[in-house]
Amino acid sequence: MSTSPASDADLRPLRADAERNRLKIIAAARELFAERGLDVSMDDVAAHAGVGVGTVYRRFDNRDELIIGVFTEHLKGVAGRTRDALDDPDPWAAVVDLLTWFCSVIAEDRGLAAIMMRIDHSHPDIEAVKSDLTGQMEEVFARAKSAGVLRPDVASTDFFSIFTMISAVADVTRPVVPGAWRRYLELLLRAIHADPAHDVLTTPPLTDDQIRAIQQARAAS
Structure with a gap:
């Protein structure tokens, strides 16, 4: 019929x-x-x-498929944000906005940080999104290098380590000083800039008392 x-x-x-x-x-x-x-x-x-x-x-x-689904949707969000960065006429602002957004997501979403370390990144659903995303991100960074604002020796794979470091700092400081990770992102952004500024960091450093409180909270967890 x-x-x-x-x-x-x-x-x-x-x-x-x-x-x-x-x-x-x-x-x-x-x-x-x-x-x-x-x-x-x-x-x-x-x-x-x-x-x-x-x-x-x-x-x-099963739950593993659900975790894949969660991460795939996250990558679609990253792809959208990366396209926005490519539309920014300021190459350095594009790098800063993209890394700040991504680090804020990783720092504030413990589940997503755990997924990134556990998930099978070779899964076809993830690779399908990553194939376009990787090229877009490399274009953001290549544009900044061409403009002379990003260090020429910075590799795209360095950003995995930046995200991992920020996630680790956010994890240990969150119970006592939420948002402390932003200071260390500022430091890392200056480290990758071709001609870093020397103005005052906007996020204050941890105090000795805060560090002790963080250590105590970590030991008790």
């Missing part, structure tokens, strides 16, 4: 509903991962998303 135009139209809202549910599940999972870490059950995710657990399993076979 041939399919009528009316029955085709009936299918479209179902596909849209399925995509809305998928994004709702991913958003709920990301919130729970940020609050509790990655050891969250599919039942917990379903409850937080306001859908049945069967709906979660129709979109994702």
Whole structure:
């Protein structure tokens, strides 16, 4: 039997509903991962998303697939932000805005930081997004080098280490001095600038008392 135009139209809202549910599940999972870490059950995710657990399993076979889904959506957000950076007429401002945004996401979302260290980055869904994203990010940095504002010896792979360092600093300082990581991002940005400024850092240094409190909180965790 041939399919009528009316029955085709009936299918479209179902596909849209399925995509809305998928994004709702991913958003709920990301919130729970940020609050509790990655050891969250599919039942917990379903409850937080306001859908049945069967709906979660129709979109994702298991938690590992859900984690892949969360990270893939994050990379799509990074790709959008990178396109915005390429539209910025100021090459250095583009680098600063992109790195600051990305570091703020990593610093404030513990679940995402954990995912980055645990996930299989060779997964086809991730590689599909990364293929375009990597080229866009390299273009942002190449443009800054051509403008003489980014050190010529900085490699694109250096930014993985910058994100990792900022994530580690944010993790240990968050309970006592939230946002302290911004000072160290400022220092790193000056380190990669071809002609760094010498004005005063905008984020204050940690005090001895704060460091002791951080150490005590870390020892008690």
